[in-house]
Amino acid sequence: MSESEHGRLSQNEVYDLLSNPRRRFVISYLREHGRPIELTALAREVAAWENQVPAEELTDQQEKRVYVSLYQTHIPKLRNAGIVDYDPDSGEIELTGTVGQLERYLPEEEREEPPWQALYIGTAAVGGLFYLLTVVDAPLFAGVPDAVAGVVVVGAFLAVTVAQYVYTRFVTNGREMTLVERRRR
Known part of the structure; x- marks a missing residue:
């Protein structure tokens, strides 16, 4: 049984969770927006970020590839660690309080930088x-x-x-x- 099942993530678990850029983006996106988002919309944001294009310019294949990856791999991994809640009926994902354990490993929320x-x-x-x-x-x-x-x-x-x-x-x-x-x- 992993430490995350007891409510506390080990350092190795944190590093494993944050080792993938898609998971880091998902966590950053959810932290910044602070509200649940549907998996399809999240996949679209991740695909736009990865392809460095506006979401409107994505191809169906780009979106689908990211959606499948999130659905089959990344969201279950984050869910098993207790970082996100995923409701398969509504398709909504949101952060849990466990994300606080990652705070020291993640950059702060957005702050306007002087020019x-x-x-x-x-x-x-x-x-x-x-x-x-x-x-x-x-x-x-x-x-x-x-x-x-x-x-x-x-x-x-x-x-x-x-x-x-x-x-x-x-x-x-x-x-x-x-x-x-x-x-x-």
């Missing part, structure tokens, strides 16, 4: 313009020494870099994007 690239590009554009205006002694900037302008530009980049480090280190705790988040990008 770091845009911040760096903006800092470069504004900093470059500021430095250029001081070098050519433009009105209002003629009194600013070139060295001070350089320090201000470097300081702006340092401020953005420190902000990104603090955000990544302390706000997100270095979390990875969920599979559902990656699909959206």
